[in-house]
Amino acid sequence: MNLTILGCYAATPRTFTNPTSQVLEISNRLFLIDCGEGTQVQLRKNKVKFSAINHIFISHLHGDHFYGLIGLISTFNLLNRNNPLTVYGPVGVKEIIKLQLKLSNSWPQYELNFVELSSNQSEVVFEDDKVIVKTIPLKHRIYTNGYLFQEKPKERKLNVAAVQEYQIETCYYQNIKNGKDITLDNGKIIPNELLTFDPPAPKSYAFCSDTVYNEDIVEIINGVDVLYHESTFLESEEVLAEKTMHSTAKQAAKIAKQANVKQLLLGHYSTRYESIESFKDEAQTIFEQTQLSNDGVTFQF
Template sequence: MEKFEINILGCGSALPTTRHFPSSQVINFRDKLFMIDCGEGSQLQFRKSKIKFSRLNHIFISHLHGDHCFGLIGLISTFSLLGRTATLHIYAHKDLKMILQPQLDYFCKGMTYEVEFHDINTNSSDVIYEDRSLSVSTIPLKHRIPTCGFLFQEKPALRHIKREMIDRYSIPIAYINCIKNGYDFITEDGETIPNDALTSDPEPTRKYAYCSDTKYNPSIIDQIRGCNLLFHEATFAESDKKRAEETFHTTTKQAASIANDANVKRLIIGHFSARYEQEELLLDEAKTIFEETILAKENLKINL
């Protein structure tokens, strides 16, 4: 099965602590790297996770709060110092270019590569990136400013050829791609050989959903249903539910309820408030509703 890894670079919330870095993740899909959010210190965590800078070409920013984007200018500058030549694509709310361009003009004169900004609509679910094997869509969230999550969805692979059946019917090589795409084969005698006799099913496709920051928002359930892994913020314990509502964040049990109702396979919670010294409390609360829950932590790698 092809590589589909989630690397946690930071999982803390706005206030820096000695336990956590601000929000950032890197998705390794078939050795192509995609960054989600870029909080302060992300490039340091990039190195600690032993991920190659050169394979990162796309960065997705969920919203323009500092703990999700203050690391961008440093990362962009480092890429230039390393002699990067490939274009870096950044997907974010339209205001990011207005904010970041003066910094690029001042601190990054003579850059060795281009930065291309792609405006995203945080109010709708749109495909914002697509290649032959992967699509990335926005997930509208509810926070104090325009915010969205991201759904990484693997595209269906071609069907697997049964070599013995190809040999049995002496099927020419020119027909193989059609058969992989689901077509039947008709012999010279006019006999139709059904595709399911010639092929087997490909591996199931995989999906990863990233949802941070947001208040409790059941409207996302249909879009993330059946995901192999859901990252959902759980900034507060249930005892601080009122504070969560005031700041447009989610509690542990609310995040677990989203995972349970969406029938995802696993939940990882993060974006922890600095007020909690023992995060096992947050995990225990979430597990009362959704057992397959784990805590995010720096340099954690999860394979789908």
């Protein structure tokens, strides 16, 4: 599981900082999460293959999370994209994009789909044979969802030496990898654990931005490998954080601790701070396994 941070700063794009966008690579799928202005240039700078992005998840309709979407959709068309593209986001995102495509008379040649969200309960929005994506209802000034990306349990690894020893035919291998025991011709049952090794544990990633401190999400994100939680402010601005419905680094750490996540990744920093190191320092007083996201950084989990 790789996560590339295209942008992790709040409010406006600036000369050296970018608004929210991330690329998550999980089970060989590439998901784009949020799409602030300039995301397509950040994709180029970070050498992400445009055509591999088939799903874009938008948290909410504040500009620093989606103003780059219309440009990316248009550029996909100029690049002669063929694959369908699906955009997941709050009700309204479809109207905004369609209106602009209509007025520019440039409806894409590829299939463009929208999954519009309005529920305040966590729901599955994407599922295939390897990955499942659920919403994480957040509390912000406008309707907002985080997203939980979970790998499905992987098939067990074949113990090649063992299956050869028992002279099991190849046609049974898939059943074995699926966890089944095998009955030999002499009637003897070989339990699956003698024929396989444990698969790698499925990975999970929770993206939570933007949100005020909200313990309701703890249950949904419980035990994830990586939690990206917004930390727009430091503790000194706690009142402002609540007023603007954002979180502090310490609050993000509290959520990480309660949800028993393996790692916390901070981001969505206000540009008022000269350095972001203090965010880590504050969070680590609560939750040690904290890292700072930063534009252009790729994390391997």
